[in-house]
Amino acid sequence: MSHSHGPGQPSHTHGPQPAAPQQPTVAIRPPDPVMQAVIEDSFSPxxxxxxxxxxxxxxxxxxxxxxxxxxxxxxxxxxxxxxxxxxNPNLRCPPPPQVVSQKLSQAITVTKEEGNALFKAGQTDKAIQRYSMSINVAAQRPSWEASQLMREELSTVLSNRSAAYLDMGDYIGALVDAEAVINFKRPWSKGHFRKAKALMKLERYYEAREAIELGLSFEPGNVEMSQMLSEIQSELAKRAAVKP
Known part of the structure; x- marks a missing residue:
């Protein structure tokens, strides 16, 4: 039976209240004895x-x-x-490994694309600035995210910045970035291509030939690299011909 004690007071009842819903209980499975034995056997303080x-x-x-x-x-x-x-005091614990910071990914992509647009427009110095910003953002990924993601992002932007440095005449900068690309993603032929181009500008043709041959070992059908190898071979032949 419900009633109120005065004006403006909500009505209520003195009868039995409905029972609160019970929280579901989660059964905790006992540890697998075989796995537990392996863990204990391999543990050393x-x-x-x-x-x-x-x-x-x-x-x-x-x-x-x-x-x-x-x-x-x-x-x-x-x-x-x-x-x-x-x-990061507000961060209680690292998130699961598959969690990726979408804001970081977006910032990396946006700054890289801005650099690409500036490079195509002939504003190479400004393109380098955007590529550098993209690289700095990519390097900020927290340590619990998959390192492969950062390697992919860095190798792409570093490759683009290497091309920009080459266009600016900074052949050492182009070579350094190309070496970094190879360190991050060795099987990717683009890094070896960038390295060979920088070495050619530095007139280090034997090293350029080694770089392009290594790149072709990862991508034998790459026409651009095959043409570059022919150019390097031709230049080496000319230099050999003029030696006394």
Whole structure:
């Protein structure tokens, strides 16, 4: 029976209240005994010391090093995540590995495309600035995201900036970026192509031939690289002919 105690008061009842819905219980499965035995068998305690900043870095106890060959430990990756969490106090824990920062991806793509448009318009110096900005943004990806994603992004933008440096006459800058592309994505023939072009401008033809031959080993049917190899061979033949 419902009633109210006064004007403006909501009506209510003194009768039995409906029971609150029960939360579903989640059954916790016991650990697999075989897997548990493997984990326990492979476990070996490691003595660690805590270091700066704020005692969140793991170091070997004997030498207080992050990476120590004598103690056979390497806490580099662990400490990178630890420092990232320290700099982001609102972040309780790293998200799952498949999580990708869409804002970062968008910023990288937008700045790269702006650089491409400027390069095509002949504004190479401004294109280099946009490529550099795109590279800086890509390098900011948190350590728990897949490294392959950052490698793909960096290799593409570095390849474009290498071409821009070459256009500006900065052949050393073009060579450095091409080498970086190869380090990030060795099987990609574009990096070897960029390297060979820079080496040709520096008149280092033997090294250019090695670079383009390596690129062709990854992509034998690349017509542009085959033509470049012919140009390099022709230049080397001319130089051999004029030697006393």
């Amino acid at each position: 490691v003595n660690i010391a805590l270091g700066a900043p704020d005692n969140v870095s793991a170091l070997c106890a004997s030498h207080r090093l992050e990476k120590c060959a004598d103690c056979d430990v390497d806490f580099t990756a662990l400490n990178r995540v630890s420092r990232t969490l320290l700099l």
